Amino acid sequence: MNKDLKTESQAWENAIIARLKKNPERKPGFNNTSGIEIKRLYTPLDTEQTNYLEDLEFPGQYPFTRGIQPTMYRGQIWSMRQYAGFGTAQESNRRFKYLLEQGQTGLSVAFDLPTQIGLDSDHELSEGEVGKVGVAIDSLEDMEILLEGIALDRVSTSMTINAPAAILLAMYVAVAEKQGVPLGKLSGTVQNDILKEYVARGTYIFPPTPSLRLTVDVMEYCSSNIPKWNFISVGGYHIREAGSTAAQEIAFAFSNAITYVEKAIEAGLDVDSFAPRISWIFNTYNDFFEEIAKYRAARRLWARIMKNRFGAKNHKSCMLRMHIQDGGSTMTAQQPINNIIRSSVHCLASVLGGTQSLAICSYDEACAIPTEESARTSLRIQQIIAHETGVADTVDPLAGSYYIESLTNSLEKKIEEYIEEVDLQGGAVKAIENGYIQRQINQSSYRYQEEIENEERILVGVNKYQIEEEPLSEIYRVDPAMRQLQVARLESLRQRRDSIRANEALQRLESAAKGNEKLMPRILEAVKAYATLGEICDSLRSVFGSYKASKDF
Amino acid sequence: MEGKKRIRVLVAKPGLDGHDRGAKLLAYKLRNAGMEVIYTGLRQSPRQIAEVALQEDVDVVALSCLSGAHDYLFPRTVSLMREMGLEDIPVIGGGIIPQQDILKLKQAGVKEIFTPGASMKDIVSYITGLAAQQPVAK
Numbered sequence: 001m002n003k004d005l006k007t008e009s010q011a012w013e014n015a016i017i018a019r020l021k022k023n024p025e026r027k028p029g030f031n032n033t034s035g036i037e038i039k040r041l042y043t044p045l046d047t048e049q050t051n052y053l054e055d056l057e058f059p060g061q062y063p064f065t066r067g068i069q070p071t072m073y074r075g076q077i078w079s080m081r082q083y084a085g086f087g088t089a090q091e092s093n094r095r096f097k098y099l100l101e102q103g104q105t106g107l108s109v110a111f112d113l114p115t116q117i118g119l120d121s122d123h124e125l126s127e128g129e130v131g132k133v134g135v136a137i138d139s140l141e142d143m144e145i146l147l148e149g150i151a152l153d154r155v156s157t158s159m160t161i162n163a164p165a166a167i168l169l170a171m172y173v174a175v176a177e178k179q180g181v182p183l184g185k186l187s188g189t190v191q192n193d194i195l196k197e198y199v200a201r202g203t204y205i206f207p208p209t210p211s212l213r214l215t216v217d218v219m220e221y222c223s224s225n226i227p228k229w230n231f232i233s234v235g236g237y238h239i240r241e242a243g244s245t246a247a248q249e250i251a252f253a254f255s256n257a258i259t260y261v262e263k264a265i266e267a268g269l270d271v272d273s274f275a276p277r278i279s280w281i282f283n284t285y286n287d288f289f290e291e292i293a294k295y296r297a298a299r300r301l302w303a304r305i306m307k308n309r310f311g312a313k314n315h316k317s318c319m320l321r322m323h324i325q326d327g328g329s330t331m332t333a334q335q336p337i338n339n340i341i342r343s344s345v346h347c348l349a350s351v352l353g354g355t356q357s358l359a360i361c362s363y364d365e366a367c368a369i370p371t372e373e374s375a376r377t378s379l380r381i382q383q384i385i386a387h388e389t390g391v392a393d394t395v396d397p398l399a400g401s402y403y404i405e406s407l408t409n410s411l412e413k414k415i416e417e418y419i420e421e422v423d424l425q426g427g428a429v430k431a432i433e434n435g436y437i438q439r440q441i442n443q444s445s446y447r448y449q450e451e452i453e454n455e456e457r458i459l460v461g462v463n464k465y466q467i468e469e470e471p472l473s474e475i476y477r478v479d480p481a482m483r484q485l486q487v488a489r490l491e492s493l494r495q496r497r498d499s500i501r502a503n504e505a506l507q508r509l510e511s512a513a514k515g516n517e518k519l520m521p522r523i524l525e526a527v528k529a530y531a532t533l534g535e536i537c538d539s540l541r542s543v544f545g546s547y548k549a550s551k552d553f
Numbered sequence: 554m555e556g557k558k559r560i561r562v563l564v565a566k567p568g569l570d571g572h573d574r575g576a577k578l579l580a581y582k583l584r585n586a587g588m589e590v591i592y593t594g595l596r597q598s599p600r601q602i603a604e605v606a607l608q609e610d611v612d613v614v615a616l617s618c619l620s621g622a623h624d625y626l627f628p629r630t631v632s633l634m635r636e637m638g639l640e641d642i643p644v645i646g647g648g649i650i651p652q653q654d655i656l657k658l659k660q661a662g663v664k665e666i667f668t669p670g671a672s673m674k675d676i677v678s679y680i681t682g683l684a685a686q687q688p689v690a691k
Contacts (some may be wrong), residue, residue: 014657068674107600111620113568113569113570113620114569116569117569117596119569124598125568125569125596125598126569126626128568128622128624128625128626128629129568129569129620132620132622133570133620133621146562197571200571201571202570202571202572202573202596203569203571203593230678241572241574242573242574243574243578329574329669331666331669332669332670333669333670334670366649366668366669366670367649367651367652368649368651369621435594442577444578445574445578446578449673450576453672453673453674459566459670461670462670463672471578471651471652471653472652475651480620480624506554522602549594550594551592551593551594553564553576553577553580553581553590553592
């Protein structure tokens with residue numbers, strides 16, 4: 001039968017090509033961001049190589065192409081987890097409670113830049129940044145305020161924190177202990193993915209080697225103390241935001257993750273003891289089918305990497321569990337209401353891609369941080385897709401589409417090629433140090449921009465269909481008095497706390513850092529003594545040094 | 554003036570923001586347009602930026618900030634440059650900047666603000682224009 005199909009298919013193509021002169025297509029060729037050529041039509045010929053039981057299987061079964069749970073959203077709708085946090089701990093606490101009242105099912109904490117870079121709010125470089133892109137946390141006291149009235153055994157909390165992940169996690173643990181919640185009942189995530197900070201997100205503190213030591217310490221601590229905690233959320237998200245293609249997003253995140261797994265194994269951990277708790281954060285961009293296929297390809301490839309490269313035996317070690325946020329950089333400042341439509345399409349692609357958890361950008365993303373209204377609208381997009389469209393009623397509904405399966409195969413291949421290249425360079429750390437990954441991302445970013453400038457890529461309201469418009473009337477503003485408030489509380493804390501206890505804890509941490517002791521217990525001790533985040537990071541900086549990035553572009 | 558002097562531009566990332574896609578893109582575009590570009594990399598204080606502007610004898614300073622800290626960092630950079638006698642060097646800015654802030658930034662001495670979606674061609678030609686207005690003999 002396939003022989004006939006081949007002949008028929010060729011005949012059909014030939015007939016089209018003959019008519020192209022008279023009836024040309026919109027452009028000479030069609031490609032997605034990953035550089036994969038999109039064919040005019042896909043037929044069973046394009047999926048001939050796909051073996052259902054080997055390449056797709058049933059959901060909940062290796063290699064999980066169709067999803068990691070057997071019933072997916074029929075069992076439970078994905079977790080709706082809008083990213084929030086700004087200003088003081090009190091203000092963020094109010095927004096969290098608001099979002100929980102509106103039906104949000106988990107918390108996702110955004111920290112301000114001084115917190116992410118390990119500087120106290122009164123540091124010179126913190127000026128202008130306190131409370132801007134997230135909440136300012138200087139000490140355990142701020143974390144206590146942030147989580148006040150939120151039962152930590154009832155919510156799962158995701159914290160976007162990397163370089164100082166160990167410290168913020170220690171603060172969370174200390175609050176849980178004060179609430180009387182056993183650590184076994186805590187669930188949540190720390191991002192703790194330092195390698196992508198060097199190539200994309202920029203909130204590094206220490207050089208890669210000591211940073212990886214902290215990463216592995218957190219992995220170990222969580223594995224033995226907080227079994228339900230995701231101690232790492234490996235990010236493709238930020239790599240994509242920095243300008244990579246879809247295939248590069250997955251590939252470079254995988255290369256980073258391969259390094260974490262190798263380091264944990266080197267530290268003596270058994271792969272199946274920690275791999276099930278690796279989680280991921282990815283980015284849904286505009287190309288609908290490319291994104292869906294990307295997630296399916298990523299699940300299959302990660303499963304194969306864990307099994308074949310690391311010898312994982314536990315199926316859970318092979319499951320790629322993901323959180324998705326749609327691309328902040330796809331949101332336009334022009335005609336911002338249009339972003340609600342973009343986000344709805346992103347939301348749909350993420351769900352058809354089989355995500356576990358989702359955050360949708362607010363339509364004012366390109367203008368300011370979200371207002372209560374814009375944040376609520378994002379949550380409503382998710383709720384509408386979940387409850388009104390029927391897409392959650394069957395598992396992996398696009399499987400078997402000639403196009404989707406073919407694209408899933410091509411993306412998997414493309415991702416593998418990049419991973420091989422990073423391996424050839426000597427692994428992720430080497431490929432970061434020699435600038436390979438940064439160059440790849442920059443080149444893709446420049447190319448994407450060229451396409452916009454040349455109008456090969458149309459962005460509605462940006463390079464086509466522009467209008468004269470008024471600025472958004474309502475935008476959220478962080479109270480300018482915020483920094484003084486935060487600094488005043490910090491100063492008062494330094495007066496009130498037992499300084500001898502804090503200093504001793506800091507000294508013990510410093511000497512632990514000089515040797516090869518586990519750092520997590522020392523960090524917990526310092527946090528509980530109300531040593532500040534800046535002080536704790538300074539102790540570590542004095543031993544580890546600070547990372548200096550290249551200025552290439 | 555003998556021959557045509559190449560325009561020198563300082564592209565800078567003030568504050569702690571790590572979003573450098575736009576800054577790098579602009580630096581790349583300016584270089585392709587034949588300018589000499591100095592890119593500071595991340596995490597520069599306004600003082601460091603003013604000092605580099607002085608040392609490198611640049612014609613234009615372009616600041617990029619997406620963290621919302623532009624309200625402090627841009628005016629601070631301009632005022633430090635004035636203190637150093639660099640008031641003739643025009644400063645422009647870009648990033649996630651609400652329309653409502655643009656007037657205030659201009660009043661503080663920032664020449665122009667570009668927001669997401671701004672065309673790179675426009676920014677490059679704006680910078681070319683600014684540099685052309687610069688006094689020839691310094």
